[in-house]
Amino acid sequence: MKRILVIEDEQHLCKQIATILQAEGFDVIRTTSAAEGIDFARQQSPDLIVCDILMPDLSGYDVLNALQADINTAMIPFVFLSAKANHSDIREGMNLGADDYLTKPFSAQELLEAIAARLKKQEKLVNRVQVLCQQLKNLESLIEAKENLLENLTQELRRPLSNVNMAIMMLEANSPQERRQYYLQILKDEFEREITILNQATELRRLLSPENIKLLHQFNLLNKQW
Template sequence: MMKILVIEDEVLLRANTVQILSFEDFHTIEAENGLLGVQLAQEQLPDLILCDVMMPELDGYGVLVALRQNPLTSAIPFIFTTAKASYADLHQGMELGADDFLSKPFSADELLAAISTQLKKVVDLPDRGK
C-alpha cells in the first residue's frame, strides 16, 4: 500500500483529501503545519507528499527545502497544493524541486491523476530503506 503524507492547515480540505485517498486504498499520514510535516516525512518516509504552500509554522517552500536537503527524503515526489497559482509562485516551487502543482480547488480526478503520474516515477526508484 502506497503511503501519502498530506500537509495542509485547512482542516476540511485536509480531511477531504485524506478521504479521497483512503477510498483509493492509499495509506495517509496527516500534518496540520509544515514543521510537523517535515518531522513526519523524515520519520515515516512516505511514497509521495502533498503540501500546501501557505501555512503557519513553516510554509510549503520551507518544507520542500528541508526535505530536499535530507538524503532520506530528497527523492520523495512532492506536489504543491495552492491557491497561489501565479507564474512566479509556480516557478519558485519548481526551482526548489517540486514535482507538480495542483491549484485549489482541485477535483478528486485531478488529485488522483497528479498522484498517479508521480507514483509511476517512484516505481523505478531504488529502495529508500523501507
C-alpha cells in the same frame, strides 16, 4: 500499499484529501502543521507528499527545502497545493524541486491523476537506480576479477625465473658439454611455459566479461591459482 503524507493547514481540506486518498487504497498520514509534517516525513518515509504552500508556521517551500537537505527524504515526490495560480509561483515551486503543482480548488480526479503520475515516475526512477546499481556491482566484480588475474599471472611468471637464472649461471660457469645441454633444455622448457601462461592469460582476459563474472564467483574460481 503506498503511503502518502498530506500537509495542509486547512483542517477540513486536509481531512477531505485524506478521505479521497484512503478511498483509493492509499495509507494516509495527515497533519495541519508544516513542522510536524517534516517530522512525519523523516519518521514515516512516505512514498509521496502533498503539501500546501501558504501555512502559518512554515511555508511549503520551507518544508521542501528541509526534506531535500536530508538524504533520507530528498527523493520523495512532492506535490504542492496552493490558491496562488500565477506563473511565477508555479515556476518557483518547480525550481525548488517540486514534482507537480495543483491550484485550489482542484477536483478529486485532478488530485489522483497528479499522484498517480508522480508515483509512476518515481517507480521508473527507482527501477533505473536498481539497474545502475547492478551494473556498478558487475563493474566492480570485473575490476576485482582482472586484478586477481593480474596477481595470479604475476606469480606464475615469477616462478620460472629462478630456474632460468640458475641455468644461465651454470652455463656461464663453463659447465661440461653434457651439462650445458641439460641447462639449455631447462631454458627451452621454461620459455615454453612462459608462452603457455601468456596465451592462457590472453584467453582468460577475453573471457572475463561481466556475464561470466557471476559464474566464476559461484564456483569460487577467481582466487584460485592456475
